Amino acid sequence: xxxxxxxxxxxxxxxxxxxxxxxxxxxxxxxxxxxxxxxxxxxxxxxxxxxxxxxxxxxxxxxxxxxxxxxxxxxxxxxxxxxxxxxxxxxxxxxxxxxxxxxxxxxxxxxxxxxxxxxxxxxxxxxxxxxxxxxxxxxxxxxxxxxxxxxxxxxxxxxxxxxxxxxxxxxxxxxxxxxxxxxx
Numbered sequence: 001x002x003x004x005x006x007x008x009x010x011x012x013x014x015x016x017x018x019x020x021x022x023x024x025x026x027x028x029x030x031x032x033x034x035x036x037x038x039x040x041x042x043x044x045x046x047x048x049x050x051x052x053x054x055x056x057x058x059x060x061x062x063x064x065x066x067x068x069x070x071x072x073x074x075x076x077x078x079x080x081x082x083x084x085x086x087x088x089x090x091x092x093x094x095x096x097x098x099x100x101x102x103x104x105x106x107x108x109x110x111x112x113x114x115x116x117x118x119x120x121x122x123x124x125x126x127x128x129x130x131x132x133x134x135x136x137x138x139x140x141x142x143x144x145x146x147x148x149x150x151x152x153x154x155x156x157x158x159x160x161x162x163x164x165x166x167x168x169x170x171x172x173x174x175x176x177x178x179x180x181x182x183x184x
Contacts, residue, residue, distance in 0.1 A: 005038050014041030014130035018123035023052030041130035042086040042140055043079065044123045047072035050089050054079045069095055077102065086140045088126060090119060094148070096141045103141045107148035109155035111164045118168070122147045142177075150175055 008015040017040040019032040032053055045053065047069045054075035069091030076087040081099030089095045094105040112118045122144065129143040130136055153175075154167035 002035070005035055009038040014127065014136075016040055016042040016044055016123050016127035016130065018120065019043065019045050019049045019053050020120075022049050029053075036083055039083065040085050041136065042088060042126050043083070044088040044090065044119070044126050046090050046119065050076050050079065050087065069093055073097070073102065086126075086130070086136055088122075088140060088144060090122065090144075094144045096137060096144055098137045101137060103137065105141060105144040105148060107145070108151040111155050111158070111161055112151045112168075114161045115165055115168075117165075118147070118151070121172075146172075146175055146177060 005015055007013075015038075017032065017035055019028070022028050022032045022045070029052060036053075043050070043053065050072040054072075056075045069089045070093070072089045073095050076089045076095060077097050077099050079099075080087040080097050084099075086096060086098050089097075092106075092108070092110075094108075096103045096105065125143040125147060126140050129139040132139045150168055150171035153171035154164050157171070158164040158167040
């Protein structure tokens with residue numbers, strides 16, 4: 001992983017850090033802190049992960065969060081200023097900040113927290129959005145909106161977590177990005 005990030009850094013290719021369970025093990029925390037020196041374009045994590053990465057809390061359990069996204073916002077803003085990147089704190093409301101300006105993205109569905117992979121999928125979309133022309137903060141906020149809209153659509157079409165996953169993938173596939181951007 002480090003070699004891939006170093007290659008991206010050397011090529012000036014935007015990359016996104018998803019510090020999964022950074023607070024669970026000291027090794028993970030040290031590794032993620034080391035990766036910060038290679039200047040990610042964005043960092044995407046839940047509140048516990050962002051707090052742990054910022055050195056303000058340790059002990060996040062796996063990918064679960066024990067904190068509300070709003071509680072991690074000051075840490076996210078400080079981290080964004082320190083690293084000079086976009087930081088996304090996900091939760092019931094997602095917060096996207098560059099340290100100077102912060103956008104809040106409501107929406108989604110509670111089922112998004114009941115399945116594995118929605119955060120990882122968002123990190124991939126955030127990474128792609130960092131490569132788009134225009135303001136990175138707005139692009140990343142749009143990525144969060146798209147995922148929230150797909151989650152809402154999937155929830156309307158599913159009966160629970162088992163049917164939510166394919167409905168979520170279908171909603172992403174059929175997402176009209178231009179209409180979604182106009183709506184938000």
